[in-house]
Amino acid sequence: MIKVEGLVKHYGDKYAVNNISFTVGDREIVGFLGPNGAGKSTTMNILTGYLSATDGKVEIDGHDILEDTMAAKKSIGYLPEIPPLYPDMTVKEYLNFVYDLKECKLNRKKHLEEITNVTKIADVYNRVIKNLSRGYKQRVGIAQALVGNPKVIILDEPTIGLDPKQIVEVRNLIRTLGRDHTVILSTHILSEVQAVCDRLVIINKGKIVADKPTEEISQAVVTKCRLEAKICGPEKDVLYGIRSINGVTRCETVGSELDSVTYVIESEAGLDVRKPLFNLLAGKNWPLMGLTTMGMNLEDIFITLTIDPTKEKNNRRRITK
Amino acid sequence: MAAIYKREMQAYFTTGLGYVFCAVFLAVTGFAFAMFTVQQATSGNDINLPLYYTIVIISLVVLLPILTMKSFAEEKKMKTEQLILCAPVSLPSMVLAKFFAALSVFGACLLLTCFYYTVIAQYGTPNFGILYGYIIGIFFMGSAFIAVGIFISALTENQLVAAVGTMAVLMIMIGVSFINSHIDNAVIRSILSWISVYDRFDKFCYGQFDFSALLYYISICFSFIFLTVRVYEKRRWA
Numbered sequence: 346m347i348k349v350e351g352l353v354k355h356y357g358d359k360y361a362v363n364n365i366s367f368t369v370g371d372r373e374i375v376g377f378l379g380p381n382g383a384g385k386s387t388t389m390n391i392l393t394g395y396l397s398a399t400d401g402k403v404e405i406d407g408h409d410i411l412e413d414t415m416a417a418k419k420s421i422g423y424l425p426e427i428p429p430l431y432p433d434m435t436v437k438e439y440l441n442f443v444y445d446l447k448e449c450k451l452n453r454k455k456h457l458e459e460i461t462n463v464t465k466i467a468d469v470y471n472r473v474i475k476n477l478s479r480g481y482k483q484r485v486g487i488a489q490a491l492v493g494n495p496k497v498i499i500l501d502e503p504t505i506g507l508d509p510k511q512i513v514e515v516r517n518l519i520r521t522l523g524r525d526h527t528v529i530l531s532t533h534i535l536s537e538v539q540a541v542c543d544r545l546v547i548i549n550k551g552k553i554v555a556d557k558p559t560e561e562i563s564q565a566v567v568t569k570c571r572l573e574a575k576i577c578g579p580e581k582d583v584l585y586g587i588r589s590i591n592g593v594t595r596c597e598t599v600g601s602e603l604d605s606v607t608y609v610i611e612s613e614a615g616l617d618v619r620k621p622l623f624n625l626l627a628g629k630n631w632p633l634m635g636l637t638t639m640g641m642n643l644e645d646i647f648i649t650l651t652i653d654p655t656k657e658k659n660n661r662r663r664i665t666k
Numbered sequence: 667m668a669a670i671y672k673r674e675m676q677a678y679f680t681t682g683l684g685y686v687f688c689a690v691f692l693a694v695t696g697f698a699f700a701m702f703t704v705q706q707a708t709s710g711n712d713i714n715l716p717l718y719y720t721i722v723i724i725s726l727v728v729l730l731p732i733l734t735m736k737s738f739a740e741e742k743k744m745k746t747e748q749l750i751l752c753a754p755v756s757l758p759s760m761v762l763a764k765f766f767a768a769l770s771v772f773g774a775c776l777l778l779t780c781f782y783y784t785v786i787a788q789y790g791t792p793n794f795g796i797l798y799g800y801i802i803g804i805f806f807m808g809s810a811f812i813a814v815g816i817f818i819s820a821l822t823e824n825q826l827v828a829a830v831g832t833m834a835v836l837m838i839m840i841g842v843s844f845i846n847s848h849i850d851n852a853v854i855r856s857i858l859s860w861i862s863v864y865d866r867f868d869k870f871c872y873g874q875f876d877f878s879a880l881l882y883y884i885s886i887c888f889s890f891i892f893l894t895v896r897v898y899e900k901r902r903w904a
Contacts (some may be wrong), residue, residue: 429747
């Protein structure tokens with residue numbers, strides 16, 4: 346459905362997107378994950394024809410976005426990072442405008458009714474957009490992307506600024522959309538894409554660092570155990586003691602309070618070091634003030650996914666020595 | 667293109683900008699018409715139509731930029747242009763829709779000023795052919811001004827900058843004809859006369875329907891519409 350080959354976009358000397366290629370199949374939900382400034386929005390804008398690539402090729406449903414622009418654009422529904430809403434229009438006027446703009450051939454009344462029901466905006470249908478809450482505005486933005494029943498739906502940070510309840514609703518909506526459409530979802534929140542996507546494309550500094558099914562990425566995420574412990578005791582001795590626990594790969598100080606120091610402890614995959622840690626602290630009479638299991642952040646995932654396994658083995662050997 | 671045109675027309679009247687333009691334009695032209703034609707006729711003097719049309723043109727220099735300032739500047743600021751640029755609509759259609767929307771509001775107001783002539787008809791038998799020749803001349807001159815305004819609106823996301831910038835450019839296009847007579851150099855004079863929009867209107871003041879002037883105004887429209895399209899193409903490739 347979507348085919349991207351050797352996409353390059355640079356602004357002056359700076360490469361926003363540097364030679365990325367990927368494909369998205371029919372009715373697949375793909376998450377485009379990366380930190381701010383990684384090149385996600387630029388890629389989305391190129392896919393939708395808003396920007397032109399410096400080099401490379403984009404095909405949407407077999408239509409080249411540059412050579413067969415109109416046909417390609419007809420296959421796309423796009424929700425940019427900031428929903429393109431006219432505040433002086435009512436939701437009804439706005440959706441009718443989008444319907445005319447996209448030159449839809451479907452039954453107007455029935456089609457718009459379906460969209461308002463799916464996006465749950467029927468109760469604000471006759472209200473002026475500027476008076477709507479952030480959550481409703483976002484949903485109207487998603488509704489405009491659905492007008493014309495496009496095969497491909499591209500959503501750029503669709504849950505940004507929403508409250509937790511609205512986030513769950515939007516996630517459910519994306520899952521529903523995935524049944525009939527190909528969906529590309531861009532975000533910098535890992536849990537966001539894990540919850541709804543079949544496949545993840547991870548981008549960093551304009552380059553793809555991973556393109557794998559969500560399950561594989563999730564496994565990579567749990568290959569390391571990480572703890573944050575607040576301990577009272579002499580810092581050097583505590584560090585030495587923790588590092589000597591079997592299975593601990595890294596232990597660093599990250600902060601201190603009046604009488605306690607906070608340590609981040611990383612251990613090998615599947616190895617729970619909480620028991621030996623407790624025994625160590627109890628034996629030395631170093632009170633444990635707090636212990637939290639930490640998830641991996643995006644930066645860690647990039648490191649995990651991009652690291653060379655042989656080099657990592659050597660590093661581990663060096664640590665053990 | 668029809669959808670954008672409809673949306674633009676709606677925006678002119680929901681934001682009140684269209685009403686303000688119509689009200690001020692009709693008030694200024696109505697006052698000028700009463701001063702230089704009706705009052706002259708009732709006091710037994712000759713009516714001064716060229717002066718009335720000069721006032722109309724000067725009012726356009728001030729008012730048309732207010733009509734065109736939001737065309738692209740507002741879309742850019744609100745990020746709504748992304749909706750249009752990602753829709754299956756060509757860039758020339760988008761620019762033309764906005765141009766024709768502004769032209770429709772201006773044209774409707776100009777059409778309303780035709781009713782003024784029924785007043786002079788009560789004091790004599792005016793040559794309506796000449797009067798409508800004037801109106802057509804003003805309409806095409808206004809079209810050129812709108813094209814300039816839309817182009818400048820596409821260059822910025824600040825509506826005030828768009829309005830003031832357009833006024834400045836239009837003032838230069840009008841003003842060169844007033845300073846031209848003070849310049850000795852024939853080459854500079856001919857260049858300035860070529861730029862001058864007002865000089866082309868001269869023949870309409872003598873009752874001649876000048877097709878070359880119409881062609882001149884139409885070519886300004888095409889040039890600036892083309893340049894606006896190029897601004898968007900350039901931004902896409904930037």
